[in-house]
Amino acid sequence: MPLPPFQRFLDEQRDPVWRFLVASVGRDAADDCFQETFLAAMQAYPRLRHGEHLRAWVLTIAHRKAIDHHRARRRAAVPVGATPDVAAPEPPAADDETWRRVRDLPARQRAVLLLRYAGDLPHRDVAAALGCSEEASRQAAREGLKRLRHEIGDH
Numbered sequence: 001m002p003l004p005p006f007q008r009f010l011d012e013q014r015d016p017v018w019r020f021l022v023a024s025v026g027r028d029a030a031d032d033c034f035q036e037t038f039l040a041a042m043q044a045y046p047r048l049r050h051g052e053h054l055r056a057w058v059l060t061i062a063h064r065k066a067i068d069h070h071r072a073r074r075r076a077a078v079p080v081g082a083t084p085d086v087a088a089p090e091p092p093a094a095d096d097e098t099w100r101r102v103r104d105l106p107a108r109q110r111a112v113l114l115l116r117y118a119g120d121l122p123h124r125d126v127a128a129a130l131g132c133s134e135e136a137s138r139q140a141a142r143e144g145l146k147r148l149r150h151e152i153g154d155h
Helices: 006-025 027-047 054-075 094-103 107-118 123-130 134-153
Strands: none
Touching (some): 006 107, 094 107
16 A cells, blocks of 8 residues: 555544544643654655555554653653642543543553554554554453543542
8 A cells, every 4th residue: 555645644643643642641742742743753754665554653653752751741840839829720521530540550551542542543553553462452451441440430
């Protein structure tokens, strides 16, 4: 399958990558990770040999950018100052809370659930993106969903 022009590729993959990154790193960091993902994809695109599995390929890049974001956030200093006298912010919406819980899962479970549900990839492509077997992908998804159900059921 020949490679489509990069603009068509970008147009086709924009929404799934955006959804994946919002679920993975949150809305605030998704813009930067999105740009970094497609810059890296644009640099590597001419070296691709065929146009198969492009979504899995670009979601793998997005997954790595999300990992880079999480690593950088852990290394960054957290500024602490005087607390302002303002009302507490509104609690997050249930959907945001669910994705926050997904981001707190162990790395493999988080990656599988994000690629499977936010990236809308079949387990075959999730396994290829993460370098594991399809059964390992399915097992990580089961364990992650089990943990989420348990945590959400407790609240």
